[in-house]
Amino acid sequence: MSYYPGCSMESIAVSYAKSLLAAAEALGLRLEEIPDWNCCGASIASGVAGGFVQQVLVARNLALAEEMKQDVLVACSSCYLNLATANLRLQEDSVYAGRVNKALAVGGLHYSGSVRVKRAIDVMLGEIGPGRIEGRVQVPLKGLKVAGYVGCQTMRAHPGDFDQAESPKALDRLIRALGAENVNFARQTTCCGSSHVVPASEVVTGQVKEILASAVEAGADIIVTLCPLCQLNLETHQEKVNEKFGTGYEIPVLFFTQLMAYAFGLPPNTWGFEHMLVSPKMPAPASA
Numbered sequence: 001m002s003y004y005p006g007c008s009m010e011s012i013a014v015s016y017a018k019s020l021l022a023a024a025e026a027l028g029l030r031l032e033e034i035p036d037w038n039c040c041g042a043s044i045a046s047g048v049a050g051g052f053v054q055q056v057l058v059a060r061n062l063a064l065a066e067e068m069k070q071d072v073l074v075a076c077s078s079c080y081l082n083l084a085t086a087n088l089r090l091q092e093d094s095v096y097a098g099r100v101n102k103a104l105a106v107g108g109l110h111y112s113g114s115v116r117v118k119r120a121i122d123v124m125l126g127e128i129g130p131g132r133i134e135g136r137v138q139v140p141l142k143g144l145k146v147a148g149y150v151g152c153q154t155m156r157a158h159p160g161d162f163d164q165a166e167s168p169k170a171l172d173r174l175i176r177a178l179g180a181e182n183v184n185f186a187r188q189t190t191c192c193g194s195s196h197v198v199p200a201s202e203v204v205t206g207q208v209k210e211i212l213a214s215a216v217e218a219g220a221d222i223i224v225t226l227c228p229l230c231q232l233n234l235e236t237h238q239e240k241v242n243e244k245f246g247t248g249y250e251i252p253v254l255f256f257t258q259l260m261a262y263a264f265g266l267p268p269n270t271w272g273f274e275h276m277l278v279s280p281k282m283p284a285p286a287s288a
Contacts, residue, residue, distance in 0.1 A: 001029065001030075001071050001072065001118075001123065002033070002034050002065040002068050002072050002073070003021075003031035003033050003034065003073050004037055004040075004065070004074050004079060004083065005017060005033060005075070005076075006037075006039070006040055006074070006075075006078075006079035007039050007042070008076050008079075008228040008229070009075060009076060009228070012228055012229075012231075012232050013075075013076070013228035013231065013232075013255070014272065015258060015271075015272025015273070015275040015276065016075055016228060016231070016255040016257060016272070017075070018269075018270055018271075019255060019257035019258040019260065019271060019272050020075055020120060020255075020257040022257075022261045022264075022266050022270035023124075023257050023261050023264060023266070023270075026264045026266060027124075027128050027132060027133065029123070029128060031073060032068065032070065034061055034064050034068070034072070035064065037061050037064065038057055038060055038061060040054070040057060040058050040079045041053065041054030041057045041058065041082060042078055042079075042082065052099070052100075054082065054086075055086045055089070055090075055096075055100055056100055056103045056104065058082050058083050058086035058087075059086060059090060059100045059101075059103075059104055060104060060109060061083065062086070062087055062090070062111050062115050062117075063104055063109040063110060063111040064109070065115050066111055066112065066114055066115050070115075071115055071118060072115055072116070072117050072118065073118055073119075073123050074117060074118070074119060074120070075119075075120040075226075075228075075257075076228050077151065077226060077228070077229070078227075078228075078229065080117065080119050083117045084117040087113070087115065087116075090111060090113050091113040097111070097113065119226070120226070120257070121170050121174065124174060124260075125170050125173060125174060130173055130174065130176075130177040131177075133174065133177040133178065133260070134177040134178075137177075137178055137179055137263045137264060137265075138263070139262065139263050139264075139265050140178075140179035141178050141179040141259070141262075141263055142180070143181070144180040144181065144221055145180070145181050145221045145222075146175045146180045146181065146182055146183065146220060146222055146223070146224055146259070147182075147183050147185050147188075147218060147220035147222070147223045147224070148171035148172050148174075148175050148182055148223075148224055148256070149211065149223050149225045149230060149253075150171055150188055150189050150225070150226060151189065151190075151191065151192060151226070151227045151230040152189060152190065152192075152194070171224070171226065174256060174260075175224065175256075175259070178259055178263040179263065180259070180263075183218040183219050183220045185214040185215050185217070185218035185220065186214050187210055187211040187215070188214075190207065190210065190211055190214075191207060192204065192207050192211060192229070192230045192233040192234060193205075193206075193207040194229060201240075204233050204237055205237050205240045205241055205244060207233075208234055208240075209241045209244075209245055209247070211234060212234070212238065212241060212247075212249045212251060213247075215251065216249065216251060220251065221251075222251060222253070222254060222259075222280055223252070223253045223254070224253075224254045224255065224256045224258075224259050225253065225254075225255060225256070226255070226256060231253050231254075231255060234253040235253040235276065235277050235278060236277065238250065238251070238278065250278055251278065252276065252278045252280040252281075253276075254276070258271055
């Protein structure tokens with residue numbers, strides 16, 4: 001598959017990128033980075049020209065993937081939302097697609113709408129499958145209690161196309177395939193505060209406190225997530241939560257692919273633990 005990293009995978013979520021590529025390779029999935037990809041626009045370009053600028057930015061990446069004759073795997077939740085939403089409109093609205101292609105033509109590109117956009121978790125479970133994942137495990141995570149935090153956006157972006165939006169099960173299935181125990185907690189799909197971290201940091205602190213409390217009360221040893229911004233907020237705001245509410249949270253927040261790379265017995269440089277503020281206290285596998 002082609003792989004769209006997006007900006008976060010080369011900055012705040014570099015541990016996600018490292019572990020994703022390593023876990024995919026271990027499962028026999030070759031991910032080929034889209035050459036000369038560009039930012040999806042995220043929230044910055046969404047309001048420019050009624051969103052048209054962002055749609056063209058996204059379409060350029062889709063056109064490049066189409067030239068590779070490959071579907072696109074997207075790890076970042078915001079990137080997935082932007083690529084999948086734009087792709088759907090370009091496939092269904094020929095008039096709009098014509099306008100976008102007119103802009104793309106300036107750069108010598110054209111998008112016909114043949115590409116499918118998929119979340120990383122979709123590919124891992126829907127195409128590779130939990131059985132194959134379980135068979136690749138070298139370091140069973142028996143006894144490790146994991147809170148699979150999905151957040152507000154990942155499964156709600158296009159509800160019903162892979163998992164249940166309000167009661168998602170995919171991440172829990174993957175956790176169990178790795179030999180760990182998934183814990184059920186009430187705040188699994190609660191928003192972490194998202195990009196309010198910039199204009200209203202106190203909103204994020206309050207939201208993070210509720211999520212951490214819910215996971216810890218359920219008995220979680222660690223939290224794993226699918227979203228770069230969720231991971232950032234849950235990890236970096238623990239100190240602020242402790243200062244404001246007098247708590248003592250110090251719970252590791254990993255990307256699900258980090259848990260995979262560890263359980264697969266892959267080398268430590270693929271785990272991405274060195275990029276974490278709260279490092280998980282797990283012994284190194286004997287095979288590492």
